Amino acid sequence: MFHLYILYSETLNKYYVGCTGDLLEERIRKHNSNHKGFTGGIGDWKIKYFEEFFTKEEALKREKQIKNWKSRKLIEKLISQSSSAGSEHPDP
Numbered sequence: 001m002f003h004l005y006i007l008y009s010e011t012l013n014k015y016y017v018g019c020t021g022d023l024l025e026e027r028i029r030k031h032n033s034n035h036k037g038f039t040g041g042i043g044d045w046k047i048k049y050f051e052e053f054f055t056k057e058e059a060l061k062r063e064k065q066i067k068n069w070k071s072r073k074l075i076e077k078l079i080s081q082s083s084s085a086g087s088e089h090p091d092p
Contacts, residue, residue, distance in 0.1 A: 002059035004066070006049040006075060007031060009042050015075050016045065017066050019059040024050060049079045 003024050007016040016039055020027040028047055031039040039045055053059040066075065 002053045002056050003027075004051045004053065004059050004062045005047055006066070006079065007039070007045040008048045009039075009045050011042050011044050015048070015072065017063055017075070019056075019063045021056060021059075049082055 002019060002021050004019045005017075005024060005027070007018070007028065008014070009016070016031070018027075018031075024047070028045060031045045032043045034041050034043075051059075051062060053062065066078070069075065
């Protein structure tokens with residue numbers, strides 16, 4: 001199983017979009033560890049949204065789609081739709 005996920009850092013007031021084949025909890029733990037890179041050293045990343053896929057290609061395609069939006073408003077709309085409607089793959 002592969003996951004597309006969106007993290008949020010209150011410290012940075014930013015979202016991070018990624019995908020993984022690892023366990024989602026383990027991947028978030030790695031993001032919150034002290035490492036080099038965009039998410040490293042902050043330690044307050046929280047999962048706001050995720051989707052599950054059977055293949056890596058599907059997860060990467062969805063990650064690219066969301067990153068290409070380049071829109072905080074669309075990401076926040078996606079997150080709010082999933083929490084209110086319970087839809088697995090809402091599309092703003």
